[in-house]
Amino acid sequence: MHxxxxxxxxxxxxxxxxxxxVPSSLAGKVQVGSRxxxxxxxxxxxxxxxxxxxAPNPADLKDVAALLDxxxxxxxxxxxxxxxxxxxxxxxxxxxxRAMIWPLxxxxxxxxxxxxxxxxxxxxxxxxxxxxSAAVWQVIQARPGxxxxxxxxxxxxSPRVVDAMVARGLLRSEERIESRDxxxxxxxxxIKPPVLHGEQIRAVSKIIEALDQKGGRQVFLLHGVxxxxxxxxxxxxxxxxxxxxxxxxxxxxxxxxxxxxIDIFRGRFGRQVAVLHSRLSDGERYDEYxxxxxxxxxxxxxxxxxxxxxxxxxxLIILDEEHEPSYKQEESPRYHARTVALRLAxxxxxVVVLGSATPSLESYCQAVGGGAYHLLELTRRVGELPLPxxxxxxxxxxxxxxxxxxxxxxxxxxxxxxLSRREQVILFLNxxxxxxxxxxxxxGLVLKCPHCDISLTYxxxxxxRCHYCNYSVLAPSLCPGCGSRHVAYLGMGxxxxxxxxxxxxxxxxxxxxxxxxxxxxxxxxxxVDSFREGEADxxxxxxxxxxxxxxxxxxxxxxxxxxxxxxxxxxxxxERTFQLLTQVAGRSGRGEQGGEVLIQTYSPDHYAVTCAQNxxxxxxxxxxxxxxxxxxxxxxxxxxxxxxxxxxxxxxQEAADFLAQAVHAAGVPVELLGPAPAPLTRIKDRYRWxxxxxxxxxxxxxxxxxxxxxxFSGTGxxxxxxxxxxxxxxxxx
Ligand SMILES: Nc1ncnc2c1ncn2[C@@H]1O[C@H](COP(=O)(O)OP(=O)(O)OP(=O)(O)O)[C@@H](O)[C@H]1O
Ligand SMILES: [Zn+2]
Ligand SMILES: [Zn+2]
Numbered sequence: 001m002h003x004x005x006x007x008x009x010x011x012x013x014x015x016x017x018x019x020x021x022v023p024s025s026l027a028g029k030v031q032v033g034s035r036x037x038x039x040x041x042x043x044x045x046x047x048x049x050x051x052x053x054x055a056p057n058p059a060d061l062k063d064v065a066a067l068l069d070x071x072x073x074x075x076x077x078x079x080x081x082x083x084x085x086x087x088x089x090x091x092x093x094x095x096x097x098r099a100m101i102w103p104l105x106x107x108x109x110x111x112x113x114x115x116x117x118x119x120x121x122x123x124x125x126x127x128x129x130x131x132x133s134a135a136v137w138q139v140i141q142a143r144p145g146x147x148x149x150x151x152x153x154x155x156x157x158s159p160r161v162v163d164a165m166v167a168r169g170l171l172r173s174e175e176r177i178e179s180r181d182x183x184x185x186x187x188x189x190x191i192k193p194p195v196l197h198g199e200q201i202r203a204v205s206k207i208i209e210a211l212d213q214k215g216g217r218q219v220f221l222l223h224g225v226x227x228x229x230x231x232x233x234x235x236x237x238x239x240x241x242x243x244x245x246x247x248x249x250x251x252x253x254x255x256x257x258x259x260x261x262i263d264i265f266r267g268r269f270g271r272q273v274a275v276l277h278s279r280l281s282d283g284e285r286y287d288e289y290x291x292x293x294x295x296x297x298x299x300x301x302x303x304x305x306x307x308x309x310x311x312x313x314x315x316l317i318i319l320d321e322e323h324e325p326s327y328k329q330e331e332s333p334r335y336h337a338r339t340v341a342l343r344l345a346x347x348x349x350x351v352v353v354l355g356s357a358t359p360s361l362e363s364y365c366q367a368v369g370g371g372a373y374h375l376l377e378l379t380r381r382v383g384e385l386p387l388p389x390x391x392x393x394x395x396x397x398x399x400x401x402x403x404x405x406x407x408x409x410x411x412x413x414x415x416x417x418x419l420s421r422r423e424q425v426i427l428f429l430n431x432x433x434x435x436x437x438x439x440x441x442x443x444g445l446v447l448k449c450p451h452c453d454i455s456l457t458y459x460x461x462x463x464x465r466c467h468y469c470n471y472s473v474l475a476p477s478l479c480p481g482c483g484s485r486h487v488a489y490l491g492m493g494x495x496x497x498x499x500x501x502x503x504x505x506x507x508x509x510x511x512x513x514x515x516x517x518x519x520x521x522x523x524x525x526x527x528v529d530s531f532r533e534g535e536a537d538x539x540x541x542x543x544x545x546x547x548x549x550x551x552x553x554x555x556x557x558x559x560x561x562x563x564x565x566x567x568x569x570x571x572x573x574x575e576r577t578f579q580l581l582t583q584v585a586g587r588s589g590r591g592e593q594g595g596e597v598l599i600q601t602y603s604p605d606h607y608a609v610t611c612a613q614n615x616x617x618x619x620x621x622x623x624x625x626x627x628x629x630x631x632x633x634x635x636x637x638x639x640x641x642x643x644x645x646x647x648x649x650x651x652x653q654e655a656a657d658f659l660a661q662a663v664h665a666a667g668v669p670v671e672l673l674g675p676a677p678a679p680l681t682r683i684k685d686r687y688r689w690x691x692x693x694x695x696x697x698x699x700x701x702x703x704x705x706x707x708x709x710x711x712f713s714g715t716g717x718x719x720x721x722x723x724x725x726x727x728x729x730x731x732x733x
Contacts, residue, residue, distance in 0.1 A: 002055040005047040019055035033072025091333040100308035106282035115145040191267035203376040217345040221367035222355040224378030226586020246315025253324040254303040259525040276302030322354035328730040358579040388589035390597040390613040424553040429560040432514040433457035436491030445481035453682040513541035546584035552591025562601040574608040581612035641729040645686040646721040655718040656689040666707035670695040
C-alpha cells in the first residue's frame, strides 16, 4: 500500500492525491491524518496523508521524506468535511483542511515544564525539626505536579528548600505539559441552573428526545423572543448530551463571545468547557485543542471557526444567533459555519439547534410548511415580563420643526426621565468614530482614503481613519483641494453621540462600547460589568450593545438612526435592519420596571421598521419572502459571486468580461448579473468588479463557476488579476 498525500500548495491545479512510498523507517508511524514532508517537483513540500491505496505505477514512486508530528492532526470526520468543503465552496482541499488544524500548526510542541511529585516513600518522613520542609510536603501532597517555583511560593519557602528535598529523594521531578488556561484569571463560580419554565421544558425535552434517538441528523430551529431564556435551553441540552457521553459544540457570533458568556459556561460546566476565540494566543488555542482532542473537555464554546474543533463524538451542535452574518467567513475558504455545522451533523449523526429571536429567512422557511427542521418556540419572556413598547420618531418631522440635532425632543425627554428615576439607558448607532464624512463646503471635495474608495472617518483623536484598511492621517485644517478653511464634518458616529450626551446631560455618567474602546484585553468586560453594576447611566455603542446584553436596569433603548443599514445596496438590507432593530430593542425592559424603545428614522413606514416596532417576526417574514420570490433571490434561488480584483482597473474589467463569457459558454441554466463594479469599488489599492450568478439549484451554480474559473486559469492572460468565488455570499459589497 502507498500513502495518498495532499500537498500543501493551495492551488486548484494540484488539488488531488499523489502517491508516495512509506520507507521502512517510517512504517507504522505514517497514518491517515499525518503531516509529512514529500518531494514535489524539485523541492520538498508539506503534505497530509489522507489514505492508503496501491499506486497505479509503483516503480516511479518517491519516498515520504519525513514525518512532521507524532500523531495524526485531523479526524476522519474532519477529512470528510474538508473534502465536502472543497467541492461545495470550490476551494482547494488543503485550504479547508488547514482551516481546521491551523491551531495545531502554530505551536512547535506543547511547552513542557518540570513538575514535582512526592517520592513513593514507604512511610511519611519525619519533619518535626524541619517546619519548612513540612510545609512543602503538605502542599505537594495536596497539589502534586507543581513546578519548583510554584511549590516554593505555595509553601512560603525559598526554592532552595525544595531543591534540598529533591536532593534527598523526597521529591521526584518529572516533565509535564504546561497548560496555558485562558480562563485562569476568571473566577470559576459554579452556578445552579434555574427551574425551567413551560416553553423551555418543552423545547429541552424535544432536543433530549432527539439525542436519545439513534440514526441520522436532526435539526431544530429555536425561535425565541428576546429575553425568553434561549441560553438556558442550550445549557440544559448540553448537560443532557454530556450525561449521554456525547460532546457538544456551542457557537456564538464573535461579538457575543463576551467574558459574561464565558462565565456562564464555566459556571455551569467548569473545566469541561474549552473556549476558542480570536483573542487567545497561539499557545492558549493549542492547549484548548489538546484538551478537546484528549477528551478532557467535552464542550467547546467558540465563534465561527470552533465548528472545526477536533471532537471525536460531536453529538450536539448549537448555533446561537444563527442569523448573524459573522458566521460567514469573508476570505477563502468562504464557508458559512451553519452550512458546515449541518454537514458535520450529517456525518456524525448529531443534533443541531439553531437559535435566534430573528431567524434568517433561509432557516425559518425550512422550519415551517413541511420543511426539514423542527420548529421550537419560546413566545414569551422569562418571568412573564412584557416585551418593551416601541415608539417611532419621524426625523423628517423633527427637521421640519426646526430640530437639527442628533436627538429628537422625544428621545431627549425620555433620557431625562430615566436619569431622574435612576434607571439606565442604551443608545445604539451602528457607526464608530466622530463624523463619518469630511467634506469641503467650497469645492465639494470629500476626503477619501488614498487606498480605498471610502470616505474617511474623523475621530476625536484628531485623526482621519479608513475603516477598511486602517490608514490614518492628521485631519487637515484647510481643504487639500482648494485651500478653503470651510471643511465640514458631517455624518455622526458613536463618539459624536457621546459628546452630545455629555453636553446635554452634563451630570450623567456615560460609557461607550465600540471597537475603539475595547481594544485592550479585558476592556469589554470592564465596561459591561461597570454598566451592569449601575456605575453608569448611559451606555452608547455600536452592534456590540445590540447582542446578548441582559441588564435589568435598562428601561430605555434609543436607536439614533435606523436607516443606516436600510439602504445598503444589498438584497438583505431589510432583513438585516429588522434583525438589528429587534435585537437592540430586546435589551430594554428585562427587569421589573418594564421598558421602552425609541427608534429614530426617516423611514417610519418601511415594513422592516414597523414590523420591528410591533415585534412581528411572522409579518416581516411574509412581506420579505414575497419580495424575494418576486425578485428571484434566496431562499428561492441560489447565488454565487465572482469577485475580480487587481491594481489596474482596465485589466480587472477585461477579466470580468472574460469570466462572463466563460459562464455563458458553459451552457448551463444560470442567470448572470453583471459584470459590474462592486459597490465598494476599490479597497487597499485594488479595483473590484463582480459577477453574480443565480440559479435554481446549487449544483448548476458550481458547474458554471467551475467552468469560468477553469477557463480563466487556462488563458493565462490576466496574471495580475485575482478571482475569488463566493458560494452563497452573505455580503454583496
Ligand atoms: N427558567 C428561568 N427562570 C428564571 N430565570 C431564567 C430562566 N431562564 C432564563 N432565565 C434568565 O432570564 C434572562 C434572559 O435569558 P437569556 O439571556 O437566555 O434570553 P435570550 O432568549 O437568550 O435573549 P436574547 O435573544 O435577548 O439574548 C437571563 O438572565 C437568564 O438567566
Ligand atoms: Zn475645497
Ligand atoms: Zn483604506
